[in-house]
Amino acid sequence: MNHELHIKYFGQIAEITGKSFEIISVDAISIAQLVNHLTEFYPGLRDQEFKVAVDHQIKDRASQITQDAEIALLPPFAGG
Amino acid sequence: MTEYKEKYIRQIELPEIGTLGQERIFNSKVLVVGAGGLGCSALQYLTSMGVGTIGIVDFDRVSLSNLHRQILYSADDVGESKVNTAKKALHKLNPECIIYTYDVLLSKKNAASTISEYDLVIDATDMIPARYLINDTCVALNKPFIYGAIYKYQGQVAVFNYNNGPTYRCLFPDEPKEQIQNCDQRGVLAVLPGIIGLMQASEAIKLITGLGQPLSGVVGLFDMATMQWDRIKI
Numbered sequence: 001m002n003h004e005l006h007i008k009y010f011g012q013i014a015e016i017t018g019k020s021f022e023i024i025s026v027d028a029i030s031i032a033q034l035v036n037h038l039t040e041f042y043p044g045l046r047d048q049e050f051k052v053a054v055d056h057q058i059k060d061r062a063s064q065i066t067q068d069a070e071i072a073l074l075p076p077f078a079g080g
Numbered sequence: 081m082t083e084y085k086e087k088y089i090r091q092i093e094l095p096e097i098g099t100l101g102q103e104r105i106f107n108s109k110v111l112v113v114g115a116g117g118l119g120c121s122a123l124q125y126l127t128s129m130g131v132g133t134i135g136i137v138d139f140d141r142v143s144l145s146n147l148h149r150q151i152l153y154s155a156d157d158v159g160e161s162k163v164n165t166a167k168k169a170l171h172k173l174n175p176e177c178i179i180y181t182y183d184v185l186l187s188k189k190n191a192a193s194t195i196s197e198y199d200l201v202i203d204a205t206d207m208i209p210a211r212y213l214i215n216d217t218c219v220a221l222n223k224p225f226i227y228g229a230i231y232k233y234q235g236q237v238a239v240f241n242y243n244n245g246p247t248y249r250c251l252f253p254d255e256p257k258e259q260i261q262n263c264d265q266r267g268v269l270a271v272l273p274g275i276i277g278l279m280q281a282s283e284a285i286k287l288i289t290g291l292g293q294p295l296s297g298v299v300g301l302f303d304m305a306t307m308q309w310d311r312i313k314i
Binding site: 058072077 | 114117119193205207208232234235236252253257273301310
């Protein structure tokens with residue numbers, strides 16, 4: 001089934017993708033598969049540390065993404 | 081009315097604070113690690129609100145490029161120790177507040193002995209290794225700490241290790257291999273660390289008084305450019 005995902009990018013991740021938000025359509029996938037998919041589009045993500053949240057909850061990479069979920073890619077911040 | 085009560089009457093009037101809450105604030109001991117943008121903002125309000133004992137850890141000296149956001153320092157202080165300058169400014173703001181200064185880099189040698197003297201820690205550093213050291217020491221000593229960090233126009237804030245809640249390592253288990261850029265490398269608009277530092281100070285007051293619901297088990301993300309606020313459960 002095709003999924004429409006709303007993805008938010010934070011911090012350094014948004015700089016790599018060049019945007020803070022986008023909507024993508026993908027087949028039913030896990031978080032790991034989504035990360036691979038995004039890394040193909042944005043190779044700079046490969047070296048980045050980040051967590052993935054689905055509908056405002058951090059999930060591990062094995063979790064499946066439900067249809068029309070809101071995704072967030074959350075890197076650590078260092079500034080103070 | 082005593083001078084003490086008059087000074088804090090506008091807080092005491094709040095039913096959730098009251099005389100008991102103000103006493104708790106006065107009896108509390110808060111350690112602020114980092115006297116930069118986040119730290120200066122948090123320190124100013126923690127002091128004015130009547131926190132009885134405050135510790136400040138920072139080994140840095142005041143530089144001209146600090147002044148736009150590190151509001152405890154002025155042009156005359158350039159080259160001076162941050163902790164000593166901050167102490168002078170804060171003492172003027174509230175002479176009742178006892179302030180201890182640590183003109184050192186927080187390290188494995190001094191972290192436990194320093195943090196053990198306080199009820200809670202505000203992590204206002206701009207160095208990732210220091211954040212892991214604060215986390216691990218607070219976990220070992222069973223102390224909560226209030227995390228804040230910024231990246232350009234965005235800030236993160238969270239309460240970690242509070243009542244067996246998640247720690248920073250539950251969010252990011254390992255230190256990143258790649259360096260993450262800080263304000264010196266990426267730039268910063270002065271108001272953002274001010275806002276995030278005040279969020280940290282307000283979380284501290286909530287832990288001390290029991291007011292509201294602390295940001296534990298959740299990381300808050302604030303985007304100043306869009307004024308959006310996201311809460312992500314850990």
